[in-house]
Amino acid sequence: MTELEFITDLHKNSDRQGSGSENDTLKALDLSNLPTDQNLKVADxxxxxxxxxxxxxxxxxGQITAVDLFPKFLNELNAKSQNLGLTDKIVTLQKSMDNLPFNEGEFDLIWSEGALYNIGFENxxxxxxxxxxxxxxxxxxxxxxxTQTRPKEIEEFWKTEYPEVYIASNKIKQLENNGYSLEGYFHLGQDSWIETYYKPMQARFENFLKRNNNxxxxxxxxxxxxxxxxLYQKIKAYYSYGCYLDRKNE
Ligand SMILES: C[S@@+](CC[C@H](N)C(=O)[O-])C[C@H]1O[C@@H](n2cnc3c(N)ncnc32)[C@H](O)[C@@H]1O
Incomplete structure (x- = not known):
């Protein structure tokens, strides 16, 4: 197996592959002012x-097209969807997010949690x-x-990892410069990193090592x-996921 295959193996059989929680998703839904009673076409x-x-x-x-690059995650999603009786609402699509087969003006809502960084926010x-x-x-x-400022070594680290980390006002400017208007914003609390993502992942380490012969x-x-x-423990006072709820302008 390649390193990438090991990474997806570690993250399979888990509720989430990134920070966040059901409460955060529902809070975002609420803040977005989306007409949830209408029939919506959605891409996640x-x-x-x-x-x-x-x-x-x-x-x-409405209908959700759930897109990911990795079949392992989509197979898991389809199995869970069957168990939850949601197959009439969700279809999966294995594609890269920078090369999607969608039509112009096809969707009422595009949702993406913790994933857009893969192709860069503004892109x-x-x-x-x-x-x-x-x-x-x-x-x-x-x-x-x-926070407006942070220790230099933290700033330097992120400059090399992902140069597009900014404060929310800069991100909002990027959204506005690209034809969107902000409906709402919040950032994830620490529990949404530690309790719903890191702790469950840590609990999978032992089995993951065992099934992969250490x-x-x-x-x-x-x-x-x-x-x-x-690293998160050291820098959690300075960064999080910001949740940006926006609309495409006229
Ligand atoms: C941090 S995880 C977030 C997953 C999920 N949204 C969540 O919050 O639990 C990022 C996701 O992006 C997917 N991904 C990475 N590169 C991608 C690409 N080029 N196209 C589509 N999906 C991609 C990964 O497979 C992974 O499922």
């Missing part, structure tokens, strides 16, 4: 195994805008500084994720 991009997809399916009318805003109807909704979460690559993946958790 970078859906993983569908944590937020199911919350959306239970709380809005994604531009690409996905075409798929939205005028007045359509965009809900994205994105790594964001939550191989060098499997250990490397665990060490990498442990290092990410340790």
């Amino acid at each position: 991009i970078g859906c993983g195994s569908g944590g937020q997809t199911f919350s959306l399916a239970k709380n809005i009318n 994604g805003l531009k690409k996905w805008k075409d798929y939205l109807k005028v007045g359509g909704y965009l809900a994205v979460s994105e790594i964001t500084w939550i 191989s060098e690559l499997a250990r490397k993946v665990v060490e990498g994720n442990q290092a990410e958790m340790d």
Whole structure:
């Protein structure tokens, strides 16, 4: 197996592949002012195994196309969807988020939790805008500084990891410059990192290592994720996922 296959193996059989929680998804839905009683066409991009997809399916009318690059996550999503009786509301699509087969103005809502960074925030805003109807909704979460200043080494670290980390006002400006208006904003609290993402992942380490014969690559993946958790503990006062609820302008 490649390192990427080990990473997806570690993240399978879990509710989420990133920070967030059902409460956050519902809060975002509420703040977006979306007409949840209408029949909506929705894309959930970078859906993983569908944590937020199911919350959306239970709380809005219409059809959701759940998109991810990795079949392992989509297979899991389809199995869960069957168990939850949601197969008439959710279809899956294995595609890369930078090359989607969607039509212009096809969607009422594009949802994406913790995934847009894969193609870059501003790049994604531009690409996905075409798929939205005028007045359509965009809900994205994105790594964001939550303080105006932070220690230099933290800033330097993120500059190399993901140079597009900014404070929310800069991100909102990017949204506005690209033809969206802000409906609402909040950032994830620490429980949405620790309780619903890191702790469940940590609990999977032992089984993951066992089923992969404690191989060098499997250990490397665990060490990498442990290092990410340790880093989060150090810098959690300065950054989080910002949740941006927006509409495409006329
Ligand atoms: C941090 S996880 C978030 C998953 C899910 N939204 C959640 O919050 O639990 C990022 C997701 O993006 C997917 N992904 C990464 N690159 C992608 C790409 N180019 N196209 C589509 N999905 C991608 C990953 O497979 C993963 O499921």
